[in-house]
Amino acid sequence: MQADxxxxxxxxxxxGRRVLPGFxxxxxxxxLYVNLIVLIPISTxxxxxxxxxxxxxxxxxxxxxxxxxxxxxxxxxxxAAFINLIxxxxxxxxxxxxxxxxxxxxxxxxxxxxxxxxxxxxxxxTALCADNGWxxxxxxxxxxxxxxxxVGVVIALTFIGLxxxxxxxxxxxxxxxxxVEEAAASLGANRLYILxxxxxxxxxxxxxxxxxxxxxxxxxxxxxxxxxxGNIPMHTEISPLLIxxxxxQYDYAGxxxxxxxxxxxxxxxxxxxxxxxxxxxxxV
Amino acid sequence: xxARNSHHLSEPFAVRxxxxxxxxxxxxxxxxxxxxxxxxxxxxxxxxxxxxxISEPDALAAIRLTLLAAAIAVPFNVxxxxxxxxxxxKFDFPGKSILTTLIDLPFTVSPVVSGMIFVLLFGLQGWxxxxxxxxxxxxxxxxxGIILTTMFVTFPFVARELIPIMQxxxxxxxQAALVLGAGGWKTFFRVTLPNIKxxxxxxxxxxxxxxxxxxxxxxxxxxxxxxxTNTIPLHxxxxxxxxxxxxxxxxxxxLTFLALATLIVKKVVEWKLKEKxxxxxxxxxxxxxxxxxxxxxxxxx
Numbered sequence: 001m002q003a004d005x006x007x008x009x010x011x012x013x014x015x016g017r018r019v020l021p022g023f024x025x026x027x028x029x030x031x032l033y034v035n036l037i038v039l040i041p042i043s044t045x046x047x048x049x050x051x052x053x054x055x056x057x058x059x060x061x062x063x064x065x066x067x068x069x070x071x072x073x074x075x076x077x078x079x080a081a082f083i084n085l086i087x088x089x090x091x092x093x094x095x096x097x098x099x100x101x102x103x104x105x106x107x108x109x110x111x112x113x114x115x116x117x118x119x120x121x122x123x124x125x126t127a128l129c130a131d132n133g134w135x136x137x138x139x140x141x142x143x144x145x146x147x148x149x150x151v152g153v154v155i156a157l158t159f160i161g162l163x164x165x166x167x168x169x170x171x172x173x174x175x176x177x178x179x180v181e182e183a184a185a186s187l188g189a190n191r192l193y194i195l196x197x198x199x200x201x202x203x204x205x206x207x208x209x210x211x212x213x214x215x216x217x218x219x220x221x222x223x224x225x226x227x228x229x230g231n232i233p234m235h236t237e238i239s240p241l242l243i244x245x246x247x248x249q250y251d252y253a254g255x256x257x258x259x260x261x262x263x264x265x266x267x268x269x270x271x272x273x274x275x276x277x278x279x280x281x282x283x284v
Numbered sequence: 285x286x287a288r289n290s291h292h293l294s295e296p297f298a299v300r301x302x303x304x305x306x307x308x309x310x311x312x313x314x315x316x317x318x319x320x321x322x323x324x325x326x327x328x329x330x331x332x333x334x335x336x337x338i339s340e341p342d343a344l345a346a347i348r349l350t351l352l353a354a355a356i357a358v359p360f361n362v363x364x365x366x367x368x369x370x371x372x373x374k375f376d377f378p379g380k381s382i383l384t385t386l387i388d389l390p391f392t393v394s395p396v397v398s399g400m401i402f403v404l405l406f407g408l409q410g411w412x413x414x415x416x417x418x419x420x421x422x423x424x425x426x427x428x429g430i431i432l433t434t435m436f437v438t439f440p441f442v443a444r445e446l447i448p449i450m451q452x453x454x455x456x457x458x459q460a461a462l463v464l465g466a467g468g469w470k471t472f473f474r475v476t477l478p479n480i481k482x483x484x485x486x487x488x489x490x491x492x493x494x495x496x497x498x499x500x501x502x503x504x505x506x507x508x509x510x511x512x513t514n515t516i517p518l519h520x521x522x523x524x525x526x527x528x529x530x531x532x533x534x535x536x537x538x539l540t541f542l543a544l545a546t547l548i549v550k551k552v553v554e555w556k557l558k559e560k561x562x563x564x565x566x567x568x569x570x571x572x573x574x575x576x577x578x579x580x581x582x583x584x585x
Contacts (some may be wrong), residue, residue, distance in 0.1 A: 020458050021468035026371035033364045034386050037436055042389065044404040044411065045397070087310045094307040098300055106307070108547050109315045115543035116318075117497025118395075119517040120536040123524045124318040127325065127533075134317060159314050191295060220394025222500035223517070227524065240396040244504060247400060252409055259397045266392050270385075 049260040052253055060257035065233055066242060069258075073239040076150060077218035080157035085211045088165025089203075095166070096173040113162050118223025125156050126228040148230030153238065156224040161214030168210035172203050209276045216269040219262060322540045325533035337523075337534035345511040346519035346535075349427065353502075353515065354495040357434040361491055365442025366484075370476070372443075373450030374458070384447075390439045399433050399504025425507030430515065433501045438491045445487030449480050449557075486553040493546045497539055 049057065060066065094100070095107050113121065129136045129146035139146050146152045176199065184194045222240040229236040237245075239258055246255035294300065327334055337343065368387065372380060390398060406423040407413050416423060423429045457479070461471040477484075499517040506513045514522065516539060523532035 020374050020455055020462070020471075022370060022472075023375050023377075026367045026375075027377070030364070030368045030371050030383070033368075034383070037432075037439055038386055038389055041401040041405055041436060042393070044401050048404055087306070090303055091307045091310060094304050097294070098304055100304050100308075102308075106311050106315075108551050109311065109319075111547055111550060112315050112319070112543065115493055115546040117499055117517050117536075117539045117543070119499040119520050120322065120497075120539050120543075121318065123520065123532055123536060124321050127529070128317060128321055134321065135313070159318070162314055216392065220392075220397070222394065222396045223503075227521075240394050240500065243394075243396050243400060247403060247504060250409065252404065252407075255400060256404070259394070259400055262394060263397065266394075270388075270392050 045256060045259060045263065048252065048256045052257065056253065057257050057260075060254045061261050063254075065237070066239075066254075066258060068234045069237050069239040069242045070261075072150060072153065072236065073219055073262075076153040076157055076238070077215050079154045080161055080218050081211050081215040083154070083158045084161045084165050084214045085207060088162070088210060088214075089169060089207060092166045092169040092173055096170060110163050110166050113160055118160070118221070119227075121159055121224040122156065122227035125159060125224065126152070129155060129228060147228055148232070148236060150229075150236060152228035152230070153225055153236060156228045157218040157221060160221050160224055161218050164214040164217065165207060165210030168206045168213070169203050172206040176202055205276050205279055209273055212269055212273045212276070216266055216273070219266065219269075319540065319544075322533055322537050325530055326537035327534075329530050333530060334534045334537075337528075337531035338538060342511050342514070343519060343535055346514045346516050347538075349430070349513070350496050350515045352427070353431050353434045354492055356431050357438055357495050358488065358492050360435055361438055362442050362484075362488055364439070365446055365487060365491075368443045369446035369450050369480075370472070372447050373453075374455055387440050387443050390436055395437065395498065395500030396504055398437050399501035402429055402433055402436070402505050424505050425509070426513060429505040430502055430513060433505050434495050434498060437498050437501050438495045441491035441494060442484070442487035445483050445490065446480055449483040450476070453479055482553045482556045486550060489546055489549045493542055496542060 052060075061070075091106075091110065095103060095110075126133075126147055128134050129139065129152055131137065131140055131145075131147070133147075136146060144151060146155060180198060181194055184198050189197070220240060222238075222244070225238050226241055229238065229241075231237055231241055239262055243255045243258050246252075246258070295303070338347075368383075372384060403424050404410050405412065406416060406429065408417060410424075413424075423432070457475050458471050461475045462468075466474065496515075497517060498515075499521070502515055503518060503521070506515070506518055508514060508518060508522070510522070516535060520532050520536045520539070523529075523535060
């Protein structure tokens with residue numbers, strides 16, 4: 001009896017951290033729930049696309065209207081992610097390094113695009129950019145038409161992706177040891193050299209992660225874009241909207257082909273982000 | 285923070301001014317202006333028009349449906365979040381990183397695709413659509429579809445808020461409780477739960493905000509039947525498309541209040557977590573969870 005329990009204890013220790021109760025229960029419940037809510041629904045997409053012939057699939061995603069939507073979705077998402085990369089770095093830098101009035105409020109507001117429902121963001125940005133809107137009337141004077149053009153799509157996607165770069169870079173900058181900068185300065189490096197050679201390499205993985213996240217989010221975004229874009233086929237029609245259009249016409253195969261293509265791209269991005277994160281964790 | 289930062293180790297005064305200026309302009313255009321616009325438009329025609337817009341029957345029906353969907357989806361995902369984070373943070377098992385990737389999945393999928401998969405599953409052309417139809421049941425373009433989609437979209441929030449917090453806490457306190465004779469459930473409710481209280485509250489708030497605000501996914505499965513399958517965001521869309529601008533913004537302002545409340549709660553929770561000296565690596569930004577989850581425990585607090 002005595003030997004038995006001590007043996008059990010040893011085997012428990014061998015299993016490492018599995019000393020707490022509830023492993024079986026929590027594993028069972030988690031697997032059941034993940035399967036019911038996520039895995040089974042998502043798998044329909046795969047089965048649907050595997051039930052299509054390759055020709056049909058290729059035909060669906062090389063349709064000119066679909067290709068135009070891919071071009072717009074990828075192009076606008078990339079442009080928005082770049083804007084967010086540059087301004088995100090500036091915002092994160094100001095929030096960590098400088099003191100200015102309203103800093104705490106701005107810090108809290110950065111998360112607004114995550115908290116604000118996309119439909120609200122959509123109608124608000126459209127109202128701002130419309131010809132008689134607060135920004136639209138000045139943009140019009142500059143010869144830029146924002147609402148119902150690809151420019152509007154980029155504006156909406158910039159709003160949606162705004163927090164990503166700021167929130168990935170901010171903690172890295174906060175943890176950055178000022179002694180390193182001081183050491184570089186005492187060795188005679190000037191400010192620009194320190195920025196380029198000391199600080200930038202430290203925040204690069206975080207900035208790239210933020211960029212990739214903003215890009216991935218923008219690719220799938222729907223609510224904030226459909227209002228401002230005007231949804232003109234071949235011109236301002238994003239891929240997620242085309243999926244909805246095809247679903248409404250009961251063209252489930254066509255919708256699946258577009259969705260599948262976008263999903264593959266998102267997964268590739270997620271994989272890249274995970275690799276970047278792993279590298280970041282290693283360097284910390 | 286450090287005085288030396290702002291002196292010989294900082295940028296020239298003019299450069300600092302330019303960077304702060306760019307920050308203020310960017311934030312002003314993209315964050316402050318939209319907020320001001322929502323409330324300006326919502327209250328432009330006075331309080332009476334505002335209350336009329338949010339109390340007409342279709343608006344009330346939309347509010348009721350949104351509350352119902354959140355009231356079902358959020359508790360389910362809270363229970364799941366608690367169980368899944370206990371599993372992932374307290375145990376090591378093969379396939380753990382696959383599981384965390386699966387939990388992240390709804391964040392990486394376009395909202396439109398999130399709705400679409402339920403149409404593929406339950407729609408008339410779908411796998412079980414015909415069977416459902418024969419038995420007089422309707423899931424897609426009806427309330428059950430809206431609830432299911434909401435559950436899918438808000439599925440990761442609580443879990444991913446709790447996993448990093450539970451991981452930083454390790455298992456020592458639970459082990460101590462067990463050694464002292466407490467049972468599993470007692471340990472969970474008396475030791476684990478109080479430790480993750482603030483993270484849990486924040487996870488619930490985030491989950492709820494998304495549940496009430498989701499547009500794309502719900503739009504695909506709703507069928508847009510006025511007074512029946514319209515949620516608040518869908519009602520905003522209808523009002524907007526019918527050029528009832530002020531009414532649209534009045535209803536939208538309800539969701540904006542919810543968003544602002546969420547931001548305030550976030551700040552309070554961050555402050556509470558810092559107070560408890562818990563290095564919360566979690567964030568509201570849907571960052572992928574670190575792949576090597578165990579590494580985090582080795583970092584000193």
